[in-house]
Amino acid sequence: MDADKLNKEYEFTIKIKRYDPQVDKAPYWKDYKVKITASTTLLDTLFKIMEEQDPSISLRYNCRSAVCGSCAMLINGKHGLACKTKPAELGTSVIKVEPLPYLPVIKDLVVNMDPFFEKLRAIKPYMITDEANWPEKEFRQSPANHRAVDQYAGCILCGACYSSCITVWTDKNYLGPAALTQAYRFVIDERDIATKERLKLVDSEDGVYRCHTSFNCVEACPKGIKPTDAIQGLKRKIAVQKIKSLLRIG
Amino acid sequence: MIHKHQVLIIGGGIAGMGAAIEAKEAGLDVIVVSLTHPVRSHSTCAQGGINAALGNHPEGKDDSWEKHAYDTVKGSDFLADQDAVELMCKEAIPRVYEIEHWGASFSRYEDGRIAQRPFGGAAFPRTAYIADKTGHQIMHVMYQRSVKLGIPIVYDRLVFKLARNEDRVTGAIALNLITGELEAYQADVVMIATGGYGRVYANTTNSINNTGLGMVLAYRAGVPLQDMEFVQFHPTTLVGTNILMTEGARGEGGYLRNRLGERFMKRYAPEKMELAPRDIVARAIWTEVLEGRGFPGNYVHLDLTHLGKEKIMERLPQIRELALDFLGIDMIYDPIPVQPGQHYSMGGIAANKKTETPLSGLYAAGECSCVSVHGANRLGGNSLLETAVFGKIGGKEMVKFIQEKGPHNDEESVRKALEEAKQEVEELLNKDGDEDLFELMRELRETMKEYVFVFRDEKGLKTALDKIENIKKRYKNIKIKTKTRHYNLELERAISLGAMIEIAEAITYGALYRKEFRGAHYRTDYPKRDDKNFLHHTLLYRQGWDKLPKIGKKPVVITKWQPVERKY
Numbered sequence: 116m117d118a119d120k121l122n123k124e125y126e127f128t129i130k131i132k133r134y135d136p137q138v139d140k141a142p143y144w145k146d147y148k149v150k151i152t153a154s155t156t157l158l159d160t161l162f163k164i165m166e167e168q169d170p171s172i173s174l175r176y177n178c179r180s181a182v183c184g185s186c187a188m189l190i191n192g193k194h195g196l197a198c199k200t201k202p203a204e205l206g207t208s209v210i211k212v213e214p215l216p217y218l219p220v221i222k223d224l225v226v227n228m229d230p231f232f233e234k235l236r237a238i239k240p241y242m243i244t245d246e247a248n249w250p251e252k253e254f255r256q257s258p259a260n261h262r263a264v265d266q267y268a269g270c271i272l273c274g275a276c277y278s279s280c281i282t283v284w285t286d287k288n289y290l291g292p293a294a295l296t297q298a299y300r301f302v303i304d305e306r307d308i309a310t311k312e313r314l315k316l317v318d319s320e321d322g323v324y325r326c327h328t329s330f331n332c333v334e335a336c337p338k339g340i341k342p343t344d345a346i347q348g349l350k351r352k353i354a355v356q357k358i359k360s361l362l363r364i365g
Numbered sequence: 366m367i368h369k370h371q372v373l374i375i376g377g378g379i380a381g382m383g384a385a386i387e388a389k390e391a392g393l394d395v396i397v398v399s400l401t402h403p404v405r406s407h408s409t410c411a412q413g414g415i416n417a418a419l420g421n422h423p424e425g426k427d428d429s430w431e432k433h434a435y436d437t438v439k440g441s442d443f444l445a446d447q448d449a450v451e452l453m454c455k456e457a458i459p460r461v462y463e464i465e466h467w468g469a470s471f472s473r474y475e476d477g478r479i480a481q482r483p484f485g486g487a488a489f490p491r492t493a494y495i496a497d498k499t500g501h502q503i504m505h506v507m508y509q510r511s512v513k514l515g516i517p518i519v520y521d522r523l524v525f526k527l528a529r530n531e532d533r534v535t536g537a538i539a540l541n542l543i544t545g546e547l548e549a550y551q552a553d554v555v556m557i558a559t560g561g562y563g564r565v566y567a568n569t570t571n572s573i574n575n576t577g578l579g580m581v582l583a584y585r586a587g588v589p590l591q592d593m594e595f596v597q598f599h600p601t602t603l604v605g606t607n608i609l610m611t612e613g614a615r616g617e618g619g620y621l622r623n624r625l626g627e628r629f630m631k632r633y634a635p636e637k638m639e640l641a642p643r644d645i646v647a648r649a650i651w652t653e654v655l656e657g658r659g660f661p662g663n664y665v666h667l668d669l670t671h672l673g674k675e676k677i678m679e680r681l682p683q684i685r686e687l688a689l690d691f692l693g694i695d696m697i698y699d700p701i702p703v704q705p706g707q708h709y710s711m712g713g714i715a716a717n718k719k720t721e722t723p724l725s726g727l728y729a730a731g732e733c734s735c736v737s738v739h740g741a742n743r744l745g746g747n748s749l750l751e752t753a754v755f756g757k758i759g760g761k762e763m764v765k766f767i768q769e770k771g772p773h774n775d776e777e778s779v780r781k782a783l784e785e786a787k788q789e790v791e792e793l794l795n796k797d798g799d800e801d802l803f804e805l806m807r808e809l810r811e812t813m814k815e816y817v818f819v820f821r822d823e824k825g826l827k828t829a830l831d832k833i834e835n836i837k838k839r840y841k842n843i844k845i846k847t848k849t850r851h852y853n854l855e856l857e858r859a860i861s862l863g864a865m866i867e868i869a870e871a872i873t874y875g876a877l878y879r880k881e882f883r884g885a886h887y888r889t890d891y892p893k894r895d896d897k898n899f900l901h902h903t904l905l906y907r908q909g910w911d912k913l914p915k916i917g918k919k920p921v922v923i924t925k926w927q928p929v930e931r932k933y
């Protein structure tokens with residue numbers, strides 16, 4: 116590693132959308148000039164601004180390694196995690212940073228995630244099993260099933276997909292991509308016994324049929340999860356379930 | 366208004382949620398008050414796995430909880446309390462199954478049983494895992510279970526003061542970041558489950574909110590801190606950011622190499638090699654660096670290139686992505702530059718194996734506590750286990766406490782704490798001195814990195830203590846620029862820095878006191894373990910902001926295993 120190259124600093128203008136609903140009439144942009152290296156993350160850039168120029172900026176953070184889901188925001192118009200994004204890789208020296216759209220702003224980059232978590236709670240986001248008859252050891256789960264579940268269990272509940280979804284914006288009851296993805300995570304888990312109930316929950320106007328597969332969520336997800344695949348999967352399972360009940364076999 | 370509940374849990378990590386679940390299932394009125402939403406807790410970062418002698422691995426058939434316990438005791442350099450260790454290792458097995466029953470989708474063998482991988486300092490492969498995302502999934506499962514049970518959780522709350530009377534703890538005071546107002550919580554029992562203090566070091570694997578404030582809550586309320594000198598430095602953290610590269614990488618067969626390409630662990634732990642316990646591997650790496658066999662920039666290589674793409678993608682996908690994101694290096698093809706970094710707090714709030722602290726009604730579980738199951742050095746995979754086991758035990762014990770002692774009606778003590786807290790915050794907000802808050806924090810963290818790291822000596826520790834005392838004085842003279850209350854992170858940092866200073870002081874003071882080498886605490890001026898003088902826990906009693914703590918001793922509980930020399 117070439118130390119000089121690594122430590123070389125470049126100047127960026129970070130435009131932050133500021134808004135304190137208790138004080139400000141409307142959101143406004145504030146510009147900060149800051150020098151950072153090619154490997155500095157946006158999160159560290161924001162910290163640098165707070166430490167050196169303006170400590171009044173508000174945002175959420177914790178892990179700084181893309182796993183806690185705190186720091187999702189809009190970066191140059193695109194959804195992303197501040198801790199996974201490097202300004203130097205965005206191809207412009209002016210970077211606009213905004214809170215997640217659609218969710219109510221608490222202050223600056225901090226939004227109220229309650230609507231997001233409410234919808235998650237609505238799909239019963241927990242494994243349902245026959246608790247009185249748990250096996251003495253583990254439930255057996257095939258490696259293939261584990262892998263299938265793992266694709267969706269890796270969700271960090273950052274809310275990026277939710278906030279990018281046009282249907283979420285227009286239909287306030289729509290469950291949204293993250294909640295539906297988690298519903299699918301439990302539907303496909305071979306240890307879960309509530310498939311029918313789960314499919315019923317999402318087989319509604321506010322459930323899977325609201326999804327217009329515009330793929331915003333897939334593009335927004337910082338963990339490479341494809342909520343549209345999960346939603347399509349749910350639709351297929353619902354169809355199969357309906358045929359089964361017609362034939363009275365399930 | 367005072368919020369009243371039977372059980373108050375401070376912190377929504379795996380330990381806190383485990384306790385909340387247990388108390389809720391017993392029918393109590395529980396609330397979790399946390400700085401972050403549970404899934405944003407540091408627990409979510411845990412990568413490599415959780416230990417339990419399930420005996421699922423083909424080479425693990427003869428494993429047992431007793432062997433797990435012995436490995437843990439030996440790993441602790443005989444400082445862990447053996448009764449607590451036995452309890453943890455026995456409970457590990459049903460606890461891992463329970464978390465699986467709640468929904469954790471562990472990595473599996475072909476026959477559908479939970480897979481296990483080798484980890485440092487363990488005689489058998491006994492670490493159950495979910496690729497390298499074990500903590501993430503267990504944390505989410507705990508949250509999911511709490512949704513099922515309908516446990517109320519409030520977050521964006523910084524708890525920064527306990528309320529107590531002569532006899533017992535009575536509640537706690539939180540800063541609601543959203544409104545900027547203070548909130549008072551009255552409860553019959555209180556558990557602190559706020560995690561570690563890693564951020565006291567400039568080079569740490571820990572999340573940004575790991576300041577140690579939770580430990581200081583208890584310390585300021587008169588509860589001693591225990592074994593603070595024992596700080597774990599993880600051998601393999603990414604150079605620069607100190608982001609963790611899990612021990613699982615070596616568990617899966619990764620090598621450590623110095624600048625000459627040598628697998629240098631042969632000099633330090635010829636049998637266990639890369640899978641020696643963390644203290645030994647961290648010292649080995651740092652010795653290589655100090656003796657000039659590291660790379661310029663103070664690192665060695667973690668080489669996984671012989672594992673092949675398939676294994677890396679299946680077992681270590683997250684750390685591959687992290688190394689790609691943060692250094693642009695793909696571990697499938699190139700070795701990763703790593704160095705030791707602060708990782709874990711063996712010490713913490715003094716608690717027993719029921720998670721009780723000396724203050725009646727106050728419990729502590731998880732990384733913020735010192736039960737002590739890790740003694741002078743924790744084994745990888747034993748911390749998630751500790752949080753999972755002792756969170757649950759704590760929940761049970763709190764239920765018992767309420768049954769036996771009943772409620773308290775001392776609202777007065779909570780009001781008093783609230784009034785004091787209000788004044789403290791007012792004072793901070795009015796600070797208009799000439800010291801820069803962030804500069805002080807930087808100095809503190811650099812001091813710990815420089816002088817209270819892998820190798821320690823009296824001169825360095827005294828220098829550190831002087832610097833900390835100097836920072837302490839200057840802290841009184843800081844300036845807070847943000848005067849509005851609403852999500853005021855500058856205020857949050859200022860409160861946390863006050864705690865970080867006390868933690869740094871406790872670690873350094875403990876390290877000065879302990880004139881021996883044990884586990885993670887290596888004194889170059891006393892390079893031998895000294896069972897005659899130091900086979901005991903260190904207790905630190907706070908004497909006030911301006912004074913150094915008073916030192917006390919607590920005997921180590923030895924049940925089966927007399928201390929012997931520790932070789933790997």
Ligand SMILES: Cc1cc2nc3c(=O)[nH]c(=O)nc-3n(C[C@H](O)[C@H](O)[C@H](O)COP(=O)(O)OP(=O)(O)OC[C@H]3O[C@@H](n4cnc5c(N)ncnc54)[C@H](O)[C@@H]3O)c2cc1C
Nearest residue numbers: 376377378380400401408411413414524560731732748749
């Ligand atoms: C990168 C990394 C990887 C790891 N990997 C492993 C592993 O593979 N296996 C293993 O066994 N261990 C591992 N560990 C250690 C393990 O993750 C932690 O020790 C454990 O998760 C701690 O859990 P906890 O519940 O005690 O605390 P945390 O998970 O840290 O939770 C603390 C909670 O308290 C809240 N809180 C903090 N302060 C306050 C306050 N003042 N007021 C209110 N709330 C507060 C936080 O918001 C959070 O919800 C790892 C650690 C790191 C750093």
Ligand code: SF4
Nearest residue numbers: 270271273274276336
């Ligand atoms: S699916 Fe992706 S974008 Fe949506 S909440 Fe989960 S991690 Fe975030």
Ligand code: FES
Nearest residue numbers: 179183184186198
């Ligand atoms: S800080 Fe955790 S996801 Fe960015």
